[in-house]
Structures are given as structure tokens and as C-alpha cells.
Amino acid sequence: MTKLSVNINKIATLRNSRGGDFPNVVQVAKDVQRFGAEGVTIHPRPDERHIRYQDAFDLKTAVYTEYNIEGNPIKKFMDMVLEIKPTQVTLVPDADDAITSNAGWDTIKHKDFLIDIITECKRNNIRTSIFVDPVLKQIEGAKATGTDRIELYTEAFAHQFGLGNSESIVPYTECAVLANSLGLGINAGHDLSLDNIKFFKDHIPGLLEVSIGHALISESLYLGIENVVNMYLNKLK
Numbered sequence: 001m002t003k004l005s006v007n008i009n010k011i012a013t014l015r016n017s018r019g020g021d022f023p024n025v026v027q028v029a030k031d032v033q034r035f036g037a038e039g040v041t042i043h044p045r046p047d048e049r050h051i052r053y054q055d056a057f058d059l060k061t062a063v064y065t066e067y068n069i070e071g072n073p074i075k076k077f078m079d080m081v082l083e084i085k086p087t088q089v090t091l092v093p094d095a096d097d098a099i100t101s102n103a104g105w106d107t108i109k110h111k112d113f114l115i116d117i118i119t120e121c122k123r124n125n126i127r128t129s130i131f132v133d134p135v136l137k138q139i140e141g142a143k144a145t146g147t148d149r150i151e152l153y154t155e156a157f158a159h160q161f162g163l164g165n166s167e168s169i170v171p172y173t174e175c176a177v178l179a180n181s182l183g184l185g186i187n188a189g190h191d192l193s194l195d196n197i198k199f200f201k202d203h204i205p206g207l208l209e210v211s212i213g214h215a216l217i218s219e220s221l222y223l224g225i226e227n228v229v230n231m232y233l234n235k236l237k
Contacts, residue, residue: 002201002236005039005068006032006229007189007213012042012050025055026062028225035229039066039087041189041211045094046074053080060084068211070131073117081126088127090151090187090211091117104133104153107141114145122146129187134171139178149185149208152176157200158191169203180206187211194219194228198235210236 011028015021029040040063044051053076056069067086071077072094081089091114093105107114107130118128129149132138134156142150152172160168172188179186185208192200193215201207212232220228 001233002207003038003066003209004036004229004232004236005041005066005209005211006037006216007041007043007211008032008217009043009050009213010217012052012055016050025051026058029059029062032225032229033063033065035226036233037065037229039063039068039209039211041068041070041090041213043070043092044077044080045071046076056080056084060086066209068129068209070211078117078120082120082124085124085126088129088149089121090129090131091147092131104131104135104138105142107132107138107145111141111144114147118146122148129185132175134175136175136178139175139182139184142179143182143184147184149187150175150179151187151189151211152204153190154188154192154200155190158193158196161196161199166199169200172200173203173205176204176206191215194231194235197232201236 008025008028011023011025015023042051044053044056068088069086070090070092073091121128128147129151130142130147131151131153132142133153157168157172176186186206187209189211192210192212216228
């Protein structure tokens with residue numbers, strides 16, 4: 001079964017909108033795991049507009065499943081990751097002013113940089129994943145960096161699927177087949193939801209993990225977070 005990692009950034013956004021510490025991100029992390037989630041994902045950004053760097057440290061002892069920290073590997077981010085030593089670090093080429101992640105790595109152009117970062121993570125026993133677009137040459141480039149996994153950037157799929165274009169899955173399936181042949185693990189994330197997650201999972205061979213935040217938290221406003229976590233788990237079986 002594909003693992004579900006819940007991204008709790010939106011919980012931090014809600015907390016930060018009023019100050020204080022409610023809702024508490026550590027408690028939410030504990031709760032989603034208790035409800036069945038197999039991992040917790042956070043994505044701290046330099047301006048700390050949602051998850052704060054201190055949250056990353058506070059969550060270290062609360063996450064007993066898999067702890068996935070995403071982000072652009074600037075010095076501050078890497079210093080934090082190497083101190084916390086999460087289960088997995090997902091490297092994302094975010095611009096400082098990005099509202100959300102909007103592109104994968106050019107794994108060919110940035111090969112040497114990624115090799116350096118990934119080598120350091122592996123030296124510290126941290127599993128590595130790099131955020132990539134569904135482009136075959138980028139998958140091949142990812143293999144050359146030494147990463148353990150790739151995370152397929154799924155916004156294009158989700159948008160087109162919502163318009164009724166099921167053929168939007170094709171490049172993702174092709175990339176998954178290639179990744180499997182190269183020995184790369186496959187993760188996925190961005191705009192996956194209860195509406196599209198089963199179709200996506202059924203067409204991606206070897207899908208190990210999805211990290212879902214915005215949709216899952218939004219759906220939970222109507223259905224409750226425990227219900228929604230279990231609805232995802234059922235669709236990922």
C-alpha cells in the first residue's frame with residue numbers, strides 16, 4: 001500500500017493568522033498519526049510564513065512514523081535538517097517568493113549541486129528525495145545525483161484531471177516506469193485530493209508515498225480530519 005504522509009503546513013498557517021499556539025502543530029501531528037497516517041510532512045520556508053524552523057525541532061520527538069522535511073537546501077535549511085535528522089528530506093527548488101512549490105529541479109543543470117547535498121544527507125543517514133517534473137530526461141538526471149527517491153510534481157496532472165483529461169496521467173506513468181527501472185523510489189505530491197488520488201495511485205507503478213496537505217486539510221473542514229485521513233488510506237490500498 002502507498003503510504004500517506006500528511007503535510008501540516010496549513011495547520012501552521014491557521015495558527016499564525018491569529019498568533020498564539022492554536023491549533024498546535026505538534027498535537028495535530030500526533031493526532032494524524034493516531035488516525036492512521038504513516039508520516040508527517042512539513043515545508044518550512046525562509047520567511048516562516050507557515051511552518052517555523054522551531055516547529056521542525058518541536059516535531060522531532062512527536063513524529064514516530066516517518067518525518068519528511070521539504071525545502072530549498074539553503075544553508076539555514078540544511079543546518080536544521082542535519083541537526084534534526086528526519087527520516088527523509090525532500091529537496092525542492094523554491095523561489096523565496098513562491099506561494100507554493102511550482103516547479104521541479106532541472107536535475108541536469110543542477111547535478112553537481114544536488115550531488116553535494118544528497119551526499120551530505122546520506123552521510124547522516126537521511127533518505128533523500130528530489131522534486132521533479134514528469135519529464136523522462138529529468139528522471140535520468142535524478143538517478144545521476146545519487147538520490148534515493150524522486151517526488152513527482154503532480155499539479156499538472158491534478159489540474160487536467162479536474163478538467164476531465166485522464167490522459168494527463170500518461171507522462172507520470174512513463175516516468176514511474178523509468179524510475180522503477182533505474183532503482184529510484186517514487187513519491188508524489190501537490191494538488192492530490194480525494195477526487196484524484198485513487199486514479200493517480202492506480203496508474204503509478206511502485207508509488208511508495210504521497211504527501212498531501214492543502215486538499216486534505218480543506219476536505220477536513222467538512223468531513224473531519226480523522227475521517228479524511230482514513231478515506232485517503234482506503235483509496236491508497
